[in-house]
Amino acid sequence: MAWFLNHYTCDRCARRWSDEWSCTCDDDCPHCGARHMCPDTSEELTTVIQAEGTDFVVLWSPETAEHDPDYRELGRFKTFQQASEFIAIS
Numbered sequence: 001m002a003w004f005l006n007h008y009t010c011d012r013c014a015r016r017w018s019d020e021w022s023c024t025c026d027d028d029c030p031h032c033g034a035r036h037m038c039p040d041t042s043e044e045l046t047t048v049i050q051a052e053g054t055d056f057v058v059l060w061s062p063e064t065a066e067h068d069p070d071y072r073e074l075g076r077f078k079t080f081q082q083a084s085e086f087i088a089i090s
């Protein structure tokens with residue numbers, strides 16, 4: 001299972017919102033309640049780099065994640081560059 005940040009635009013009221021899901025699934029409009037809106041775009045957040053103090057931590061959402069990403073720490077690096085290289089090879 002992956003983790004996604006989905007961006008939606010409501011067909012009925014044209015307002016926008018974002019939500020995190022374990023899939024690129026439909027969501028209900030939080031403004032007018034219109035059902036089953038499809039995401040316009042989805043960003044995959046399965047592997048993320050998070051700045052923590054002076055370190056950059058690589059986090060990964062395991063297959064078992066369902067209701068929240070349940071991030072596990074894969075590595076801790078001194079620079080963003082090192083962290084993204086680590087993701088690229090793993």
Ligand SMILES: [Zn+2]
Binds near residue numbers: 013014
């Ligand atoms: Zn709406």
